[in-house]
Amino acid sequence: MDRETLKALDFYRIKEMLAGFCATDIGRERVQQLLPTLTRKQVETEFDRLEELLTLVAEPPVAGLVDIRRLLLQTEAGGILTPDELLQVKRVCTTITSCQEYFRQYANRLSTLRPLVDLITDVSELQRQIERVVDDSGAIKDTASERLLEVRIELRKRRNLLVERMEQMLEKEPEWFEGTVMVRRERFVLPVRIEFKNQVPGVVHSVSASGQTVFIEPLETIAEQNRLQELRDGEQEEIARLRRELSMRVWQNAQALRAGIAAIAEIDVLLAKRRFTIKFNCNRPQIDDNGRLALFQAKHPLLVTHKTEVVPLDFQPPDGVKIVVVSGPNAGGKTVVLKTLGVCTLLLKCGMFIPAAGRSQLPWFDDVFADIGDEQSLEADVSSFTAHIHRLKQILSDADEHSLVLVDEIGSATAPEEGSALAITVLEELRNRDVFTVATTHFNSLKAFVQNETGMVNAGMEFRNGPTYRLIMGLPGDSSAFEIAERSGLPREIITRAKKRMGSEWIDFKAKLQELEKELQAAIRVRQEAEVQRVQAEMMVRDYEKRLKDFDVWQNQERRRFLQEQERELKERRREIEKLVRELREHRADHDSIVRAKGFVEQELSNVEKRIRAVGDAVAGTETAVPVFRVGDIVEAEVFRRQGRVVENKGERVVVEFGNIKLEIDARGLKLAQPAPNHRQENTSEEFEFVPKLNLRGMTRDEAEIALSRFLSEAVMAGAQELSILHGKGTGTLRQMLWKKLRQDARVAEIRFAEPAAGGMGVTVIKLRSPAGKGNG
Numbered sequence: 001m002d003r004e005t006l007k008a009l010d011f012y013r014i015k016e017m018l019a020g021f022c023a024t025d026i027g028r029e030r031v032q033q034l035l036p037t038l039t040r041k042q043v044e045t046e047f048d049r050l051e052e053l054l055t056l057v058a059e060p061p062v063a064g065l066v067d068i069r070r071l072l073l074q075t076e077a078g079g080i081l082t083p084d085e086l087l088q089v090k091r092v093c094t095t096i097t098s099c100q101e102y103f104r105q106y107a108n109r110l111s112t113l114r115p116l117v118d119l120i121t122d123v124s125e126l127q128r129q130i131e132r133v134v135d136d137s138g139a140i141k142d143t144a145s146e147r148l149l150e151v152r153i154e155l156r157k158r159r160n161l162l163v164e165r166m167e168q169m170l171e172k173e174p175e176w177f178e179g180t181v182m183v184r185r186e187r188f189v190l191p192v193r194i195e196f197k198n199q200v201p202g203v204v205h206s207v208s209a210s211g212q213t214v215f216i217e218p219l220e221t222i223a224e225q226n227r228l229q230e231l232r233d234g235e236q237e238e239i240a241r242l243r244r245e246l247s248m249r250v251w252q253n254a255q256a257l258r259a260g261i262a263a264i265a266e267i268d269v270l271l272a273k274r275r276f277t278i279k280f281n282c283n284r285p286q287i288d289d290n291g292r293l294a295l296f297q298a299k300h301p302l303l304v305t306h307k308t309e310v311v312p313l314d315f316q317p318p319d320g321v322k323i324v325v326v327s328g329p330n331a332g333g334k335t336v337v338l339k340t341l342g343v344c345t346l347l348l349k350c351g352m353f354i355p356a357a358g359r360s361q362l363p364w365f366d367d368v369f370a371d372i373g374d375e376q377s378l379e380a381d382v383s384s385f386t387a388h389i390h391r392l393k394q395i396l397s398d399a400d401e402h403s404l405v406l407v408d409e410i411g412s413a414t415a416p417e418e419g420s421a422l423a424i425t426v427l428e429e430l431r432n433r434d435v436f437t438v439a440t441t442h443f444n445s446l447k448a449f450v451q452n453e454t455g456m457v458n459a460g461m462e463f464r465n466g467p468t469y470r471l472i473m474g475l476p477g478d479s480s481a482f483e484i485a486e487r488s489g490l491p492r493e494i495i496t497r498a499k500k501r502m503g504s505e506w507i508d509f510k511a512k513l514q515e516l517e518k519e520l521q522a523a524i525r526v527r528q529e530a531e532v533q534r535v536q537a538e539m540m541v542r543d544y545e546k547r548l549k550d551f552d553v554w555q556n557q558e559r560r561r562f563l564q565e566q567e568r569e570l571k572e573r574r575r576e577i578e579k580l581v582r583e584l585r586e587h588r589a590d591h592d593s594i595v596r597a598k599g600f601v602e603q604e605l606s607n608v609e610k611r612i613r614a615v616g617d618a619v620a621g622t623e624t625a626v627p628v629f630r631v632g633d634i635v636e637a638e639v640f641r642r643q644g645r646v647v648e649n650k651g652e653r654v655v656v657e658f659g660n661i662k663l664e665i666d667a668r669g670l671k672l673a674q675p676a677p678n679h680r681q682e683n684t685s686e687e688f689e690f691v692p693k694l695n696l697r698g699m700t701r702d703e704a705e706i707a708l709s710r711f712l713s714e715a716v717m718a719g720a721q722e723l724s725i726l727h728g729k730g731t732g733t734l735r736q737m738l739w740k741k742l743r744q745d746a747r748v749a750e751i752r753f754a755e756p757a758a759g760g761m762g763v764t765v766i767k768l769r770s771p772a773g774k775g776n777g
Helices: 004-007 011-020 025-032 040-055 069-076 082-106 124-133 148-171 192-199 219-252 254-279 300-307 334-349 384-398 417-434 443-451 480-487 493-585 591-622 702-718 732-745 770-776
Strands: 181-183 189-194 200-209 214-220 285-287 295-300 313-315 321-325 361-363 367-371 403-406 438-443 456-463 467-473 634-637 642-650 653-658 661-666 670-672 693-695 720-727 748-753 763-768
Touching: 004 011, 004 334, 004 367, 011 254, 011 300, 011 334, 011 653, 025 321, 025 480, 040 254, 069 082, 069 219, 082 124, 082 254, 124 219, 148 189, 148 219, 181 214, 189 192, 189 200, 189 219, 192 214, 192 313, 200 219, 200 300, 214 219, 214 313, 219 254, 219 300, 285 661, 300 493, 321 334, 321 417, 321 443, 334 361, 334 367, 334 403, 334 438, 334 456, 384 403, 384 417, 417 438, 417 443, 443 456, 467 763, 480 493, 634 653, 642 661, 693 702, 702 720, 702 732, 732 748, 732 763
Parallel strands: 285 361, 321 438, 321 456, 367 403, 403 438, 693 720
Antiparallel strands: 181 189, 189 214, 200 214, 295 313, 456 467, 634 642, 634 670, 642 653, 653 661, 720 763, 748 763
């Protein structure tokens, strides 16, 4: 994309605006390098990342990032960093760590940002090492090392003693001295008046500007001051060693630091795009594969910045149109249309949302060509028209079906007849090449040509007692030169004479334009009314669907409630069945009693199963298939959780043998536990084998309650007297639930813990009431 196009479409000014939204210098540097050259895949990825970033409540703390890339190169070359430079490195480490902590709280919400965030590696150890040595002012801490602490303690002690000693000398002969103890070239000296300089033996370091004061290091302090200098040298050596070590650490972490800096700089650019999006109410455009272009409520960012009120642009050519010719009055907004369309395309190709409504769509343009503004050059001896022709030549040479062409005042700056003919020819050529082109004009002959030409359409800027800046698609705009001249104060008689010179053809043409505008306004009103009716219809449909959905929810809730009631009824029937079995065993019932009991059980089970299955099928919305069982299959009855053997298959009904009792049950209430063996034995009947032990360990409270209920029912049916339940010691939760349930069960006569050798407090032993005892009671 050439520089002339980017300049004409204000791209560089918008980049400066975007850079202003960056929080770091590196981010601003990246924005300055930004060009609309991303591939479509890169744009979609950038859109996804920006969309994800917009969902985060706060912004990551990137502002502390400084540019230390030069310092990293310095350490790689063996250089030693100063404390201030180490402080910069620490600041970068702190920013990297803060960003890691920020994104960690959104870990479950990150998707497209995840690969970028993963580039931010941990440098917290380097941060701690620098913090241990360098304080926030850039000074080396006393506690940076034991050696440094020892040296500094001794240095301060000796320095204080030396200063006290020299102050005593001042107090002893105050008339000899001018002031207090001073420092010259890191040596402590006394300011001696010139007339007493021979009274203080020592080394003269300097003389005051007036010559009246001599700065002397007393002879008796030289040895002590030499010791102080040795300590200072030792201090600097230790500081140099610490700096070397930290510089080596920085070099070892250079790769991680570079990766973190690059990732955070990229995040800073994304944050700038996020702020730009919020500032200008931008939205993600749809990239249309069929070449359709539609902008709704679009606004040029520069206009929004400099004006309090901006009329939004709606730009939607009819399908199949490749050439749009925009006409209308001067200063009516024609050029703004070109620039807004161009800016939206450039922003899209930079991976940015566009300042338009969310339903806006743009084709994918590989290139954009713009000829906007006066390119006249006095130095190159090029006129405005010549520059315009040179630009059209370049466009015709390079533009193809994947290009967007924007031309302001096509064919202008020359005779209208010739300019109009050139404009028509150029637009015909671009239309034939399928190049999407938007051009502005004042030529009436060009407007008339476009009005009836296939693949072309007129669009006009509205003028109602002044420009409204609204674009009307399908209708050419009037230049309104006479109206503007009159509003600008040109004498009325001059305007009247000028109109007479235009002739009847111009008057007829203008009248036709006004008539077309009236028809168009009427059509717009009809369309708006239809749109209102469509929206109302959609609202009614949504309201109906919501009510239907609410009804379905209510209906399912009612069905589930009914199902729960039936399940409770089923539990009651199970208790009646258990009671009936006990009575049969207690009274040693005859054959007729057993037959009647069997019929009652089968009838009750059948009724309950039908009601539960009817409701269950309604809730599920599907019809349950009837399973097929073979004679000899071991099946489990879902109703009372017992296993038995299939002895006869009657289609939807199956006869199952439970010990010595045979029941006819709906096949849909059974599930296969064990297939029948290949060599079936005829007329086999197995007694039900009950194991008087139950293991509840590992079960939840609800699971344990269900298992306990089933266990007791089977124990009663089997005639068991003593049972053991393993629940473990643990927290005692299962044991408390178990004992509560057992105390409430009338079938239980005794509850106790097992003997220590049998499990102690981890096992509960229960005794059931004997059928005879219960009958006698």
